[in-house]
Amino acid sequence: MKTKLGYSAARSRVVEWALRTAGLVAGLAVASAAPAAAPAASASGDFGPPRGAPIHAVLTSPPNVPPPVARNYPAKVIVELEVVEKEMPISEGVSYTFWTFGGTVPGSFIRVRQGDTVEFHLKNNPANKMPHNIDLHGVTGPGGGAASSFTAPGHESQFTFKALNEGIYVYHCATAPVGMHVANGMYGLILVEPPQGLPKVDHEYYVMQGDFYTTGRYRLKGHQPFDMEKAIDEKPTYVLFNGSEGALTGDHALKAKVNETVRLFVGNGGPNLVSSFHVIGAIFDKVRFEGGTNFQTNVQTTLIPSGGAAIAEFRTRVPGSYVLVDHSIFRAFNKGALAILKVDGAENKAIYSGKEIDSVYLGDRAGANLNAVTKATDALAAGKLTLEDQVHAGRELFAGTCSVCHQADGAGLAGVFPPLAKSDYLAADLKRAIDTVLHGRSGQVVVNGVEYNSVMPPMTQLNDDAVANILTYVLNSWGNPGGRIGADDVKARRAAPTAAAGGGH
Numbered sequence: 320m321k322t323k324l325g326y327s328a329a330r331s332r333v334v335e336w337a338l339r340t341a342g343l344v345a346g347l348a349v350a351s352a353a354p355a356a357a358p359a360a361s362a363s364g365d366f367g368p369p370r371g372a373p374i375h376a377v378l379t380s381p382p383n384v385p386p387p388v389a390r391n392y393p394a395k396v397i398v399e400l401e402v403v404e405k406e407m408p409i410s411e412g413v414s415y416t417f418w419t420f421g422g423t424v425p426g427s428f429i430r431v432r433q434g435d436t437v438e439f440h441l442k443n444n445p446a447n448k449m450p451h452n453i454d455l456h457g458v459t460g461p462g463g464g465a466a467s468s469f470t471a472p473g474h475e476s477q478f479t480f481k482a483l484n485e486g487i488y489v490y491h492c493a494t495a496p497v498g499m500h501v502a503n504g505m506y507g508l509i510l511v512e513p514p515q516g517l518p519k520v521d522h523e524y525y526v527m528q529g530d531f532y533t534t535g536r537y538r539l540k541g542h543q544p545f546d547m548e549k550a551i552d553e554k555p556t557y558v559l560f561n562g563s564e565g566a567l568t569g570d571h572a573l574k575a576k577v578n579e580t581v582r583l584f585v586g587n588g589g590p591n592l593v594s595s596f597h598v599i600g601a602i603f604d605k606v607r608f609e610g611g612t613n614f615q616t617n618v619q620t621t622l623i624p625s626g627g628a629a630i631a632e633f634r635t636r637v638p639g640s641y642v643l644v645d646h647s648i649f650r651a652f653n654k655g656a657l658a659i660l661k662v663d664g665a666e667n668k669a670i671y672s673g674k675e676i677d678s679v680y681l682g683d684r685a686g687a688n689l690n691a692v693t694k695a696t697d698a699l700a701a702g703k704l705t706l707e708d709q710v711h712a713g714r715e716l717f718a719g720t721c722s723v724c725h726q727a728d729g730a731g732l733a734g735v736f737p738p739l740a741k742s743d744y745l746a747a748d749l750k751r752a753i754d755t756v757l758h759g760r761s762g763q764v765v766v767n768g769v770e771y772n773s774v775m776p777p778m779t780q781l782n783d784d785a786v787a788n789i790l791t792y793v794l795n796s797w798g799n800p801g802g803r804i805g806a807d808d809v810k811a812r813r814a815a816p817t818a819a820a821g822g823g824h
């Protein structure tokens with residue numbers, strides 16, 4: 320079956336080439352009868368002038384990909400993309416002002432067919448502050464469109480190009496300072512399908528890595544501005560898939576069933592880092608590395624340059640959570656570069672014996688959700704923060720922060736981490752509890768009659784309301800006495816002279 324399709328595609332390429340050489344090809348659409356075929360011709364494809372009525376391109380937000388083009392002739396395709404500058408969460412309780420193509424990071428996914436004539440409209444939302452433009456790597460022409468698309472807020476630019484080469488291409492803003500526009504999230508992908516389309520798969524997803532530079536450290540709560548120094552030094556605070564920690568985890572995880580084929584369009588917007596893209600627990604059956612036409616098979620990790628992309632395909636065989644990472648691994652576990660593909664279905668013990676990967680690798684990161692934290696931050700600012708808001712936000716923050724040691728149910732780990740559930744030590748002195756979180760503690764401590772002698776690191780990444788919400792959650796959980804701690808209480812403790820850590824019972 321495979322061989323046959325591959326052969327007929329190869330043959331149709333030969334026919335196309337022969338016709339073209341003979342000068343007969345003007346206007347020829349290479350309509351392959353078989354949609355599922357080997358990779359297409361790498362030759363650039365001017366299949367003549369556009370035909371039929373102009374088509375408005377369907378754009379999608381990540382992680383979604385527009386449906387296959389399914390057309391056997393070159394058309395005029397109209398793309399309308401709007402630049403929107405907007406504040407969005409970059410992590411739990413952390414917001415950032417992103418500059419976006421289409422309101423998302425990465426920008427809207429564009430899908431056309433090789434040989435199409437693309438009429439591109441770039442709009443710059445009137446509420447924006449900056450001018451922007453677009454350089455599409457799939458364009459043949461100076462600047463990839465950048466010079467023709469410089470657009471002030473409240474304006475629109477138009478330019479037209481022919482998509483000569485098939486492949487998966489990055490697009491990005493190229494307005495000065497270019498690095499800053501890219502660092503703020505101004506990139507996305509355009510797929511130029513080969514004439515016969517791509518082989519059919521069960522799922523196509525859109526994932527794009529980017530590095531981010533904030534003045535505050537990783538996970539420091541509140542609004543964080545862009546840090547030019549860190550960007551120049553190439554020292555990112557965050558390395559992310561799809562512009563936010565949690566963009567593709569928890570409820571937002573990618574989904575598939577057992578025994579399905581998955582195609583990932585993976586881009587890297589940079590601005591600085593090269594990605595070692597890997598899916599923990601899966602082997603790529605096929606990778607179109609560098610987004611090019613040739614493919615490699617049986618790949619563990621594929622390199623995706625800044626301003627580059629790849630198409631990675633594999634079949635799901637065993638249920639569970641598969642973790643997409645940049646295998647420069649501190650980026651995954653300490654800067655946010657991880658996403659989840661959740662595969663449901665029946666076990667296959669012959670291939671894998673079972674047991675979940677989430678807990679092993681991720682702790683609670685797999686479930687990261689930002690909603691309650693954001694809600695509490697807003698409520699506090701509006702002076703309407705309720706106990707319930709605090710408990711909900713605290714639960715989410717506890718999950719990413721304290722539960723790795725004290726466990727999700729607050730029970731601790733015998734001999735290593737003391738319990739927070741029904742902790743007499745905690746209940747006896749709330750100021751001391753705040754100090755413990757702010758400054759950490761070490762040395763002997765007795766909790767519920769049991770002695771511990773270990774080290775808790777200071778939780779310096781948490782701001783005052785995050786500490787208040789976490790402790791309020793702890794106080795109102797697992798048989799603890801209840802009560803409420805406010806951001807002001809934490810602020811007061813932060814200002815108080817630090818008692819020597821340790822000793823303390």
Ligand SMILES: [Cu+2]
Pocket residue numbers: 418450451452492493494500505
């Ligand atoms: Cu821009």
